[in-house]
Amino acid sequence: MSPPPWAELGTFGLAVAALVGLLVGSFLNVVAYRLPRDESLVRPGSRCPSCGTPIAWHDNVPVLSWMWLLGRCRSCRARIPARYPALELGNAVLWALVFRAAPTWSDFATGAFLCSAGLALFLIDLDFEILPDAITLPGIAIGIALSFGSVRRTPLSAILGAALGAGGLFLLAFLYEKIAGQEGMGLGDVKMLGMVGALLGPGGMIVTIMAASLAGSVVGLGWMLARGGDRKMRLRFGPFLALGAIGAWFFAAPLVARYRALWP
Ligand SMILES: [Zn+2]
Structure with missing residues:
Protein backbone atom coordinates (compact mmCIF):
# COMPACT_ATOMS: atom_id res chain seq x y z
CA MET A 1 0.00 0.00 0.00
CA SER A 2 1.25 3.48 -0.85
CA PRO A 3 2.02 5.91 1.99
CA PRO A 4 -0.54 8.59 2.93
CA PRO A 5 -0.35 11.76 0.75
CA TRP A 6 0.97 13.81 3.68
CA ALA A 7 3.77 11.33 4.41
CA GLU A 8 4.62 11.18 0.71
CA LEU A 9 4.68 14.90 -0.19
CA GLY A 10 4.61 16.85 3.09
CA THR A 11 4.28 20.64 3.15
CA PHE A 12 4.76 21.00 -0.61
CA GLY A 13 1.82 18.69 -1.26
CA LEU A 14 -0.23 20.54 1.35
CA ALA A 15 0.40 23.86 -0.41
CA VAL A 16 -0.55 22.38 -3.80
CA ALA A 17 -3.72 20.87 -2.30
CA ALA A 18 -4.68 24.27 -0.83
CA LEU A 19 -3.96 26.06 -4.13
CA VAL A 20 -5.98 23.60 -6.21
CA GLY A 21 -8.69 23.79 -3.54
CA LEU A 22 -8.74 27.56 -4.00
CA LEU A 23 -9.22 27.24 -7.77
CA VAL A 24 -11.89 24.57 -7.35
CA GLY A 25 -13.57 26.85 -4.80
CA SER A 26 -13.67 29.55 -7.47
CA PHE A 27 -15.34 27.06 -9.84
CA LEU A 28 -17.81 26.15 -7.07
CA ASN A 29 -18.99 29.78 -7.09
CA VAL A 30 -19.79 29.33 -10.79
CA VAL A 31 -21.54 26.01 -10.09
CA ALA A 32 -23.60 27.40 -7.20
CA TYR A 33 -24.70 30.35 -9.36
CA ARG A 34 -25.26 28.75 -12.76
CA LEU A 35 -26.30 25.14 -12.14
CA PRO A 36 -29.65 26.01 -10.47
CA ARG A 37 -30.29 28.57 -13.24
CA ASP A 38 -29.70 25.93 -15.92
CA GLU A 39 -26.81 27.91 -17.39
CA SER A 40 -23.67 26.44 -18.94
CA LEU A 41 -20.79 26.07 -16.48
CA VAL A 42 -18.14 26.99 -19.08
CA ARG A 43 -19.71 29.55 -21.44
CA PRO A 44 -19.76 32.47 -21.35
CA GLY A 45 -16.85 33.45 -19.09
CA SER A 46 -17.46 35.08 -15.71
CA ARG A 47 -19.63 38.20 -15.77
CA CYS A 48 -20.78 40.63 -13.12
CA PRO A 49 -24.31 39.54 -12.11
CA SER A 50 -25.34 43.19 -11.78
CA CYS A 51 -24.08 44.87 -14.97
CA GLY A 52 -23.11 41.86 -17.11
CA THR A 53 -19.61 43.17 -17.85
CA PRO A 54 -17.17 40.30 -18.52
CA ILE A 55 -14.66 39.96 -15.70
CA ALA A 56 -10.99 40.11 -16.77
CA TRP A 57 -8.73 37.31 -15.54
CA HIS A 58 -6.82 39.70 -13.26
CA ASP A 59 -10.10 40.67 -11.56
CA ASN A 60 -11.00 36.99 -11.19
CA VAL A 61 -8.09 35.73 -9.07
CA PRO A 62 -9.54 33.83 -6.10
CA VAL A 63 -9.79 35.91 -2.88
CA LEU A 64 -7.04 38.41 -3.93
CA SER A 65 -9.13 40.18 -6.60
CA TRP A 66 -12.02 40.57 -4.20
CA MET A 67 -9.70 42.21 -1.66
CA TRP A 68 -8.00 44.39 -4.30
CA LEU A 69 -11.39 45.55 -5.64
CA LEU A 70 -12.62 46.13 -2.06
CA GLY A 71 -15.53 43.78 -2.74
CA ARG A 72 -17.01 45.81 -5.62
CA CYS A 73 -17.42 45.32 -9.38
CA ARG A 74 -14.86 47.40 -11.33
CA SER A 75 -17.46 48.70 -13.82
CA CYS A 76 -20.68 49.23 -11.87
CA ARG A 77 -19.36 49.29 -8.31
CA ALA A 78 -22.03 46.77 -7.27
CA ARG A 79 -21.12 44.95 -4.09
CA ILE A 80 -19.63 41.44 -4.58
CA PRO A 81 -20.88 39.40 -1.60
CA ALA A 82 -18.18 38.23 0.80
CA ARG A 83 -19.50 34.72 0.36
CA TYR A 84 -17.57 34.41 -2.94
CA PRO A 85 -14.08 34.72 -1.42
CA ALA A 86 -15.33 32.89 1.70
CA LEU A 87 -16.28 29.86 -0.39
CA GLU A 88 -12.89 29.89 -2.17
CA LEU A 89 -11.00 30.18 1.10
CA GLY A 90 -13.21 27.62 2.84
CA ASN A 91 -12.69 25.06 0.09
CA ALA A 92 -8.92 25.66 0.11
CA VAL A 93 -8.71 25.15 3.88
CA LEU A 94 -10.83 21.99 3.71
CA TRP A 95 -8.68 20.52 0.91
CA ALA A 96 -5.54 21.21 2.97
CA LEU A 97 -7.08 19.57 6.05
CA VAL A 98 -8.22 16.59 3.98
CA PHE A 99 -4.71 16.27 2.53
CA ARG A 100 -3.27 16.27 6.06
CA ALA A 101 -5.68 13.60 7.32
CA ALA A 102 -6.25 11.26 4.35
CA PRO A 103 -4.79 7.76 4.78
CA THR A 104 -4.60 7.11 1.00
ZN1 LIG B 1 -20.90 45.14 -12.39
Whole structure:
Protein backbone atom coordinates (compact mmCIF):
# COMPACT_ATOMS: atom_id res chain seq x y z
CA MET A 1 0.00 0.00 0.00
CA SER A 2 1.25 3.48 -0.85
CA PRO A 3 2.02 5.91 1.99
CA PRO A 4 -0.54 8.59 2.93
CA PRO A 5 -0.35 11.76 0.75
CA TRP A 6 0.97 13.81 3.68
CA ALA A 7 3.77 11.33 4.41
CA GLU A 8 4.62 11.18 0.71
CA LEU A 9 4.68 14.90 -0.19
CA GLY A 10 4.61 16.85 3.09
CA THR A 11 4.28 20.64 3.15
CA PHE A 12 4.76 21.00 -0.61
CA GLY A 13 1.82 18.69 -1.26
CA LEU A 14 -0.23 20.54 1.35
CA ALA A 15 0.40 23.86 -0.41
CA VAL A 16 -0.55 22.38 -3.80
CA ALA A 17 -3.72 20.87 -2.30
CA ALA A 18 -4.68 24.27 -0.83
CA LEU A 19 -3.96 26.06 -4.13
CA VAL A 20 -5.98 23.60 -6.21
CA GLY A 21 -8.69 23.79 -3.54
CA LEU A 22 -8.74 27.56 -4.00
CA LEU A 23 -9.22 27.24 -7.77
CA VAL A 24 -11.89 24.57 -7.35
CA GLY A 25 -13.57 26.85 -4.80
CA SER A 26 -13.67 29.55 -7.47
CA PHE A 27 -15.34 27.06 -9.84
CA LEU A 28 -17.81 26.15 -7.07
CA ASN A 29 -18.99 29.78 -7.09
CA VAL A 30 -19.79 29.33 -10.79
CA VAL A 31 -21.54 26.01 -10.09
CA ALA A 32 -23.60 27.40 -7.20
CA TYR A 33 -24.70 30.35 -9.36
CA ARG A 34 -25.26 28.75 -12.76
CA LEU A 35 -26.30 25.14 -12.14
CA PRO A 36 -29.65 26.01 -10.47
CA ARG A 37 -30.29 28.57 -13.24
CA ASP A 38 -29.70 25.93 -15.92
CA GLU A 39 -26.81 27.91 -17.39
CA SER A 40 -23.67 26.44 -18.94
CA LEU A 41 -20.79 26.07 -16.48
CA VAL A 42 -18.14 26.99 -19.08
CA ARG A 43 -19.71 29.55 -21.44
CA PRO A 44 -19.76 32.47 -21.35
CA GLY A 45 -16.85 33.45 -19.09
CA SER A 46 -17.46 35.08 -15.71
CA ARG A 47 -19.63 38.20 -15.77
CA CYS A 48 -20.78 40.63 -13.12
CA PRO A 49 -24.31 39.54 -12.11
CA SER A 50 -25.34 43.19 -11.78
CA CYS A 51 -24.08 44.87 -14.97
CA GLY A 52 -23.11 41.86 -17.11
CA THR A 53 -19.61 43.17 -17.85
CA PRO A 54 -17.17 40.30 -18.52
CA ILE A 55 -14.66 39.96 -15.70
CA ALA A 56 -10.99 40.11 -16.77
CA TRP A 57 -8.73 37.31 -15.54
CA HIS A 58 -6.82 39.70 -13.26
CA ASP A 59 -10.10 40.67 -11.56
CA ASN A 60 -11.00 36.99 -11.19
CA VAL A 61 -8.09 35.73 -9.07
CA PRO A 62 -9.54 33.83 -6.10
CA VAL A 63 -9.79 35.91 -2.88
CA LEU A 64 -7.04 38.41 -3.93
CA SER A 65 -9.13 40.18 -6.60
CA TRP A 66 -12.02 40.57 -4.20
CA MET A 67 -9.70 42.21 -1.66
CA TRP A 68 -8.00 44.39 -4.30
CA LEU A 69 -11.39 45.55 -5.64
CA LEU A 70 -12.62 46.13 -2.06
CA GLY A 71 -15.53 43.78 -2.74
CA ARG A 72 -17.01 45.81 -5.62
CA CYS A 73 -17.42 45.32 -9.38
CA ARG A 74 -14.86 47.40 -11.33
CA SER A 75 -17.46 48.70 -13.82
CA CYS A 76 -20.68 49.23 -11.87
CA ARG A 77 -19.36 49.29 -8.31
CA ALA A 78 -22.03 46.77 -7.27
CA ARG A 79 -21.12 44.95 -4.09
CA ILE A 80 -19.63 41.44 -4.58
CA PRO A 81 -20.88 39.40 -1.60
CA ALA A 82 -18.18 38.23 0.80
CA ARG A 83 -19.50 34.72 0.36
CA TYR A 84 -17.57 34.41 -2.94
CA PRO A 85 -14.08 34.72 -1.42
CA ALA A 86 -15.33 32.89 1.70
CA LEU A 87 -16.28 29.86 -0.39
CA GLU A 88 -12.89 29.89 -2.17
CA LEU A 89 -11.00 30.18 1.10
CA GLY A 90 -13.21 27.62 2.84
CA ASN A 91 -12.69 25.06 0.09
CA ALA A 92 -8.92 25.66 0.11
CA VAL A 93 -8.71 25.15 3.88
CA LEU A 94 -10.83 21.99 3.71
CA TRP A 95 -8.68 20.52 0.91
CA ALA A 96 -5.54 21.21 2.97
CA LEU A 97 -7.08 19.57 6.05
CA VAL A 98 -8.22 16.59 3.98
CA PHE A 99 -4.71 16.27 2.53
CA ARG A 100 -3.27 16.27 6.06
CA ALA A 101 -5.68 13.60 7.32
CA ALA A 102 -6.25 11.26 4.35
CA PRO A 103 -4.79 7.76 4.78
CA THR A 104 -4.60 7.11 1.00
CA TRP A 105 -4.84 9.12 -2.25
CA SER A 106 -8.22 7.57 -2.86
CA ASP A 107 -9.43 8.75 0.54
CA PHE A 108 -7.99 12.19 -0.23
CA ALA A 109 -10.01 12.31 -3.47
CA THR A 110 -13.09 11.14 -1.57
CA GLY A 111 -12.70 13.81 1.11
CA ALA A 112 -11.89 16.60 -1.36
CA PHE A 113 -14.89 15.71 -3.52
CA LEU A 114 -17.17 15.42 -0.48
CA CYS A 115 -16.13 18.85 0.84
CA SER A 116 -16.51 20.61 -2.52
CA ALA A 117 -19.78 18.91 -3.48
CA GLY A 118 -21.02 19.48 0.08
CA LEU A 119 -20.25 23.22 -0.05
CA ALA A 120 -21.97 23.58 -3.45
CA LEU A 121 -25.04 21.65 -2.29
CA PHE A 122 -25.11 23.67 0.95
CA LEU A 123 -25.33 26.98 -0.95
CA ILE A 124 -27.66 25.78 -3.72
CA ASP A 125 -30.12 24.30 -1.21
CA LEU A 126 -30.08 27.51 0.87
CA ASP A 127 -30.67 29.69 -2.21
CA PHE A 128 -32.98 27.57 -4.34
CA GLU A 129 -34.27 24.75 -2.11
CA ILE A 130 -33.01 22.12 -4.54
CA LEU A 131 -30.21 19.56 -4.48
CA PRO A 132 -29.31 19.09 -8.17
CA ASP A 133 -29.06 15.54 -9.57
CA ALA A 134 -26.09 16.82 -11.58
CA ILE A 135 -24.09 16.74 -8.34
CA THR A 136 -25.67 13.97 -6.26
CA LEU A 137 -25.97 11.23 -8.90
CA PRO A 138 -22.38 11.45 -10.20
CA GLY A 139 -21.44 11.70 -6.50
CA ILE A 140 -22.85 8.21 -5.90
CA ALA A 141 -20.79 6.82 -8.82
CA ILE A 142 -17.64 8.67 -7.68
CA GLY A 143 -18.09 7.38 -4.11
CA ILE A 144 -18.31 3.79 -5.30
CA ALA A 145 -15.42 4.16 -7.80
CA LEU A 146 -13.06 5.67 -5.20
CA SER A 147 -13.91 2.99 -2.64
CA PHE A 148 -11.67 0.56 -4.56
CA GLY A 149 -8.53 2.36 -3.34
CA SER A 150 -9.86 3.28 0.10
CA VAL A 151 -8.78 1.85 3.44
CA ARG A 152 -11.85 3.34 5.09
CA ARG A 153 -14.56 1.61 3.09
CA THR A 154 -14.79 -1.37 0.74
CA PRO A 155 -16.74 -1.24 -2.55
CA LEU A 156 -19.39 -3.34 -0.82
CA SER A 157 -19.76 -0.87 2.06
CA ALA A 158 -19.89 2.05 -0.41
CA ILE A 159 -22.74 0.37 -2.30
CA LEU A 160 -24.41 -0.60 0.98
CA GLY A 161 -24.01 2.95 2.29
CA ALA A 162 -25.62 4.40 -0.84
CA ALA A 163 -28.48 1.89 -0.79
CA LEU A 164 -29.16 2.22 2.94
CA GLY A 165 -28.86 6.02 2.86
CA ALA A 166 -31.15 6.57 -0.12
CA GLY A 167 -33.46 3.65 0.67
CA GLY A 168 -33.77 4.45 4.36
CA LEU A 169 -34.49 8.12 3.84
CA PHE A 170 -36.94 7.35 1.04
CA LEU A 171 -38.85 5.03 3.37
CA LEU A 172 -38.78 7.64 6.14
CA ALA A 173 -40.04 10.38 3.80
CA PHE A 174 -42.77 8.05 2.51
CA LEU A 175 -43.94 7.14 6.04
CA TYR A 176 -43.78 10.76 7.20
CA GLU A 177 -45.94 11.84 4.30
CA LYS A 178 -48.49 9.09 5.05
CA ILE A 179 -48.61 9.84 8.79
CA ALA A 180 -48.23 13.63 8.88
CA GLY A 181 -50.11 14.16 5.61
CA GLN A 182 -47.53 16.63 4.33
CA GLU A 183 -44.29 16.44 2.46
CA GLY A 184 -41.34 16.45 4.85
CA MET A 185 -38.36 15.81 2.62
CA GLY A 186 -37.74 15.95 -1.08
CA LEU A 187 -36.22 13.32 -3.33
CA GLY A 188 -33.16 15.57 -3.52
CA ASP A 189 -32.39 14.76 0.12
CA VAL A 190 -32.80 11.05 -0.66
CA LYS A 191 -30.27 11.14 -3.53
CA MET A 192 -27.92 13.31 -1.50
CA LEU A 193 -27.88 10.82 1.35
CA GLY A 194 -27.19 8.10 -1.22
CA MET A 195 -24.11 10.11 -2.25
CA VAL A 196 -23.04 10.53 1.37
CA GLY A 197 -23.43 6.78 1.94
CA ALA A 198 -21.30 5.97 -1.11
CA LEU A 199 -18.58 8.40 0.04
CA LEU A 200 -18.57 7.49 3.74
CA GLY A 201 -19.99 3.97 3.98
CA PRO A 202 -22.96 3.04 6.23
CA GLY A 203 -21.28 4.06 9.53
CA GLY A 204 -20.27 7.54 8.39
CA MET A 205 -23.65 7.97 6.71
CA ILE A 206 -25.50 7.24 9.97
CA VAL A 207 -23.23 9.63 11.90
CA THR A 208 -24.03 12.25 9.23
CA ILE A 209 -27.78 11.84 9.79
CA MET A 210 -27.38 12.11 13.56
CA ALA A 211 -25.19 15.21 13.32
CA ALA A 212 -27.48 16.82 10.73
CA SER A 213 -30.62 16.08 12.76
CA LEU A 214 -29.06 17.45 15.94
CA ALA A 215 -27.79 20.61 14.24
CA GLY A 216 -31.09 21.00 12.40
CA SER A 217 -33.09 20.72 15.62
CA VAL A 218 -30.92 23.24 17.45
CA VAL A 219 -31.01 25.76 14.59
CA GLY A 220 -34.74 25.13 13.98
CA LEU A 221 -35.56 25.67 17.63
CA GLY A 222 -33.44 28.81 17.80
CA TRP A 223 -35.14 30.09 14.63
CA MET A 224 -38.61 29.46 16.08
CA LEU A 225 -37.72 31.17 19.36
CA ALA A 226 -36.29 34.17 17.53
CA ARG A 227 -39.01 34.56 14.92
CA GLY A 228 -42.02 33.09 16.69
CA GLY A 229 -43.43 29.70 15.72
CA ASP A 230 -44.33 29.81 12.05
CA ARG A 231 -45.84 26.49 11.13
CA LYS A 232 -45.34 27.12 7.44
CA MET A 233 -41.60 27.43 7.91
CA ARG A 234 -39.83 24.57 6.21
CA LEU A 235 -36.39 23.80 7.51
CA ARG A 236 -33.97 22.71 4.79
CA PHE A 237 -32.30 19.41 5.61
CA GLY A 238 -29.74 19.52 2.77
CA PRO A 239 -27.45 22.20 4.24
CA PHE A 240 -27.23 20.27 7.51
CA LEU A 241 -26.58 17.01 5.67
CA ALA A 242 -23.76 18.73 3.79
CA LEU A 243 -22.07 20.05 6.93
CA GLY A 244 -22.71 16.80 8.80
CA ALA A 245 -21.11 14.74 6.03
CA ILE A 246 -18.00 16.98 5.88
CA GLY A 247 -17.67 16.68 9.66
CA ALA A 248 -18.19 12.93 9.48
CA TRP A 249 -15.35 12.52 6.94
CA PHE A 250 -12.96 14.11 9.43
CA PHE A 251 -14.24 12.76 12.74
CA ALA A 252 -16.55 9.78 12.25
CA ALA A 253 -15.17 7.88 9.26
CA PRO A 254 -11.71 7.21 10.79
CA LEU A 255 -13.34 5.97 14.00
CA VAL A 256 -15.81 3.79 12.11
CA ALA A 257 -12.93 2.35 10.03
CA ARG A 258 -10.95 1.58 13.19
CA TYR A 259 -13.99 -0.02 14.79
CA ARG A 260 -14.61 -2.12 11.69
CA ALA A 261 -10.97 -3.26 11.73
CA LEU A 262 -11.55 -4.86 15.17
CA TRP A 263 -13.85 -7.39 13.54
CA PRO A 264 -12.72 -10.14 11.18
ZN1 LIG B 1 -20.90 45.14 -12.39
